[in-house]
Amino acid sequence: GREWHLVSRPQGWPVPGDFALREGPVAAPGEGQILVRNLHLSVDPYMRGRMNDVKSYVPPFQLDEPMTGGAVGIVVASKAEGFAPGDHVLHDLGWREYATPKAKHVTKISAELAPLTTYLGVLGMPGLTAYAGLLEVASMKKGDAVFVSGAAGAVGSEVGQIAKLKGASRVIGSAGSDEKVRVLTEEYGFDAAFNYKSGPVAEQLKEAAPSGIDVYFDNVGGEHLEAAIGRLNVHGRAAICGMIAQYNATEPPAAPRNLAMVIGKRLRLQGLLVMDHQDLMPQFFEEVSGWVRSGELKYRETVVEGVEHTLDAFLGLLKGDNTGKMIVTLAD
């Protein structure tokens, strides 16, 4: 089976030469393992951080080793109790066609309950990030005005819709194209949205949120975070989830320059890691899958076909080619 390797550490924006698609072994499963044929691979922004050789909450990718990431597949052979050929599973050995995970690191999933790709997106890790970040980390309450950046992406589009469903007084989103802005207001029910590429974020946010905001869900950092700090009301809260504007930067960002406002407004800015909120998974899955089934919560996926295009999908994600979750589907 083919598998992607990182062959050199990117400086700034990753380039195709930093990666190689190589033929790897398809090993028979050992005791306690299963052999999985991957059907859908996830590419996620956090993977950019793993390409750097720095200590972080997830270890860096090793050079000339298969890369890893979320994946959904079908069991081909099993040496583990409770798993049989034909079962669908969610696991962490993505970026490849075949994987041999240990059964204890694998979650069984049901294609009858929800489409398989949703376990990587709206009902998976990004969805839990949105749910836990908004409701636990930012303590969003009924009546709050909520602003989310990266609002047309996997996490952001779910943050905005959950906020509406939980009684936000106003939901504002920013995204990088006019078409994405249209999807937010016309399809996802955002009260206002703007294209951050068409003018200064602070000015556009002021217009969209004349009475300020109570919650900011940050996927972007930099100028967005500065504008949000400027617009947050007294006792406002921000969930700091991601700072994608700086993942490929080679210089530290200039903004936010107004951090001192945190004092006078008694703001709470709190970092968020989805792995801390696994205990919420059952509650999240039940509530959000209900909204998805009833059509109250909408989602999109941008699907790229073929393992050979996994890198294109990842680079496209960093540039905003996706609306909703970016998925790689492996052809049969």
Ligand code: NDP
């Ligand atoms: P998305 O689906 O949102 O895809 C990334 C999006 O980022 C792109 O579509 C693009 O949209 C936007 N983007 C890229 N560059 C910039 C920029 N310079 N300024 C503004 N927007 C930019 O990805 P996810 O939903 O998976 O992740 C969203 C954020 O959440 C990321 O920052 C990620 O790191 C973070 N995250 C954090 C987790 C945690 O545990 N803390 C867990 C999961 C995700 P556009 O066209 O609008 O520019």
